[in-house]
Every structure is written in C-alpha cells, then in structure tokens.
Amino acid sequence: MxxxxxxxxxxxxxxxxxxxxxxxxxxxxxxxxxxxxxxxxxxxxxxxxxxxxxxxxxxxxxxxxxxxxxxxxxxxxxxxxxxxxxxxxxxxxxxxxxxVMAFHGDPPGGEPAAEHLDLETLVPVLRRHWRESLPDAPEPTIEQLARRVETRLRGADLVGFRGVRAADGELAARADLYVHDGVAQIEDVYTALRHRGRGHARTLLRSLLAEAAGGEPVFLVADADDWPKDFYARLGFAGIGRTHTFLRT
Known part of the structure; x- marks a missing residue:
C-alpha cells in the first residue's frame, strides 16, 4: 500500500x-x-x-x-x-x-460544524485578508489572488470552504477542505489579524478534522521553519515528509 x-x-x-x-x-x-x-x-x-x-x-x-x-x-x-x-x-x-504533516490523533467528536462559505461570501473576505498580508500589492494582484479561489472547485470531488465567526459576526478564521479518492487535505488556513490569539483557528481545525474523519491520510503542509507547524502538532498532526520550493520574483 x-x-x-x-x-x-x-x-x-x-x-x-x-x-x-x-x-x-x-x-x-x-x-x-x-x-x-x-x-x-x-x-x-x-x-x-x-x-x-x-x-x-x-x-x-x-x-x-x-x-x-x-x-x-x-x-x-x-x-x-x-x-x-x-x-x-x-x-x-x-x-x-x-x-507535510498527517493527522495521527483521535478524530474530534461533538465539534460544532464550521460554517460553509460560498464564493459570494468568501471572495470579499479573501480580498481583505490578502490586503492584510500584502499591504503594498497593487489592486489587480489582490483581485487575482481573491478570484483564483474559483479554480479550486475543479480540484477534488469535495472542495469545501469553511469558516468560524467571532462574537461580533465577522469571519475570524477560514480554511479549505479537499477530499478525493479517500485522501483529505486541509489548506489555506488563515486567521484575520485582529482575531488572532483567541482560539478561532483551533476551533476551525477541530471541526475540519471531524468532517474529514476517515481520510487516509488527512494531511496539510506547513512551513518547516515557522511556528504553525507546532500548533498543528498540538492538534495531532505529525511530520511525514518534506518538500522544497524555490521562488524568484
């Protein structure tokens, strides 16, 4: 196998x-x-x-x-x-x-389901989040980065955009879930700047793990030199391999 x-x-x-x-x-x-x-x-x-x-x-x-x-x-x-x-x-x-990290913990149970986000809801949020991440980027670049999410719908049998909201109703954290041929990937996890440190990403990830339970494997990809990998490890993910990227701009 x-x-x-x-x-x-x-x-x-x-x-x-x-x-x-x-x-x-x-x-x-x-x-x-x-x-x-x-x-x-x-x-x-x-x-x-x-x-x-x-x-x-x-x-x-x-x-x-x-x-x-x-x-x-x-x-x-x-x-x-x-x-x-x-x-x-x-x-x-x-x-x-x-x-590359695979989930090796016990699937969460009784988690509240994350909100299912359609493109009409998601694209304006992506514009705001990309502007947070790239404050100096020209507007056409921000628009491209937000609109490209539409192409992901063709990538897998199940492509779900999920989110959790803060008490004021604003979308605090979001992520994608892809499932195809029994494999599940969690991707594009992001928490809005003003909502960080309040547990929203943890709530969202546990909901996604409950939804993806049974995937062989359920995996995600993290920067090997950044802190999120430690956050994912605390949720039950373990490293299974490494890949490399090379970027020139």
Missing part, C-alpha cells in the same frame, strides 16, 4: 492538474499555467519529483514559465530538493522547506 507521504503528494499533483487550464509535461514533472491569474504563484509553477542536472532544471523553469514575472519551482522529493538548493540559490531563487 502506498505510504501516507506518497498518497499526499499524489493528491496534490492531481489537484493542481485538475484545476489548471493548461499543463506542460516535462521530464520528471509538469507545469501548471493559468493566464487569467498571472500574479498567482500557485497557479503558475513547475512541479518536479525527478530531474536531471541543475542547469537543465533551471533552463526548464525559464522555458515553461516564460511570460510570467515570477518563477516558482516545487520539488516533491526531499533529497532532490536539497541537492538543487545551491544551484537555485545561486540563480537568485529563495529556497523554502515545507513539512
């Missing part, structure tokens, strides 16, 4: 393929491209799990992402990503390591 890591990585590859209007197969991977959202790194990137020499990989990234202002390369294999890091760094890319 495939490992948790291999199933999680296969899930992610399938998700981005299904949502992308254009894909380009390359040796050891593929690129996803969406000309509607040129400012979205996640919608325009190269994904690799096997590759040749660093010079070939760098040339491939230039070729498939020509016409975009950024270059994003995602490497699913930890050993390959580590080997490519010196060459990407020398070429002006910023490296980052991602921790």
């Amino acid at each position: 495939p490992s948790e890591l291999s199933r999680a990585l296969a899930f992610q590859r399938g998700f981005v393929r299904r949502r992308a209007p254009r894909t380009v197969d390359v040796p050891g991977g593929f690129a996803v491209l969406d000309d509607r959202y040129p400012g979205s790194y996640d919608d325009n990137k190269l994904i690799l799990w096997d590759a040749g020499d660093p010079a070939t990989v760098l040339r491939t990234a230039e070729e498939v992402l020509a016409g975009f202002e950024h270059r994003l390369v995602h490497v699913d294999d930890d050993e390959l990503g580590a080997a490519l890091t010196p060459a990407f760094t020398a070429a002006g890319y910023r490296p980052a390591v991602n921790l």
Whole structure:
C-alpha cells in the first residue's frame, strides 16, 4: 500500500492538474499555467519529483514559465530538493522547506460544524485578508489572488470552504477542505489579524478534522521553519515528509 507521504503528494499533483487550464509535461514533472491569474504563484509553477542536472532544471523553469514575472519551482522529493538548493540559490531563487504533516490523533467528536462559505461570501473576505498580508500589492494582484479561489472547485470531488465567526459576526478564521479518492487535505488556513490569539483557528481545525474523519491520510503542509507547524502538532498532526520550493520574483 502506498505510504501516507506518497498518497499526499499524489493528491496534490492531481489537484493542481485538475484545476489548471493548461499543463506542460516535462521530464520528471509538469507545469501548471493559468493566464487569467498571472500574479498567482500557485497557479503558475513547475512541479518536479525527478530531474536531471541543475542547469537543465533551471533552463526548464525559464522555458515553461516564460511570460510570467515570477518563477516558482516545487520539488516533491526531499533529497532532490536539497541537492538543487545551491544551484537555485545561486540563480537568485529563495529556497523554502515545507513539512507535510498527517493527522495521527483521535478524530474530534461533538465539534460544532464550521460554517460553509460560498464564493459570494468568501471572495470579499479573501480580498481583505490578502490586503492584510500584502499591504503594498497593487489592486489587480489582490483581485487575482481573491478570484483564483474559483479554480479550486475543479480540484477534488469535495472542495469545501469553511469558516468560524467571532462574537461580533465577522469571519475570524477560514480554511479549505479537499477530499478525493479517500485522501483529505486541509489548506489555506488563515486567521484575520485582529482575531488572532483567541482560539478561532483551533476551533476551525477541530471541526475540519471531524468532517474529514476517515481520510487516509488527512494531511496539510506547513512551513518547516515557522511556528504553525507546532500548533498543528498540538492538534495531532505529525511530520511525514518534506518538500522544497524555490521562488524568484
């Protein structure tokens, strides 16, 4: 039976393929491209799990992402990503390591269901949250980042946008839940700045874990060098592997 890591990585590859209007197969991977959202790194990137020499990989990234202002390369294999890091760094890319985490705890019971968010409700919230995160970004970029959520609906059998509200009625925390072929991913967890530190993300994650119970695996991806991974660990997630990303803007 495939490992948790291999199933999680296969899930992610399938998700981005299904949502992308254009894909380009390359040796050891593929690129996803969406000309509607040129400012979205996640919608325009190269994904690799096997590759040749660093010079070939760098040339491939230039070729498939020509016409975009950024270059994003995602490497699913930890050993390959580590080997490519010196060459990407020398070429002006910023490296980052991602921790793939699977839920190994007991599924929460009796949790209040998170609110189901439709696009009409969600898109204005995404605009506000992206403006919080990118205060200097031009308005067209903010609009692209908010509107691109529509493409996620094609990524899995179940694509759910979930949220919890603060006492004043404002949406305090939100996240996505994707389920396909028995695998579940929790993605894009975000708590609004003025609502942080009040337990809203914990409430939301426990609700999503209850909803996704039975997924094999239920997983998420966290920055290996940032604090949220410790928050997820306290909820019952454990690291099952590492991937790498390389970004040049």
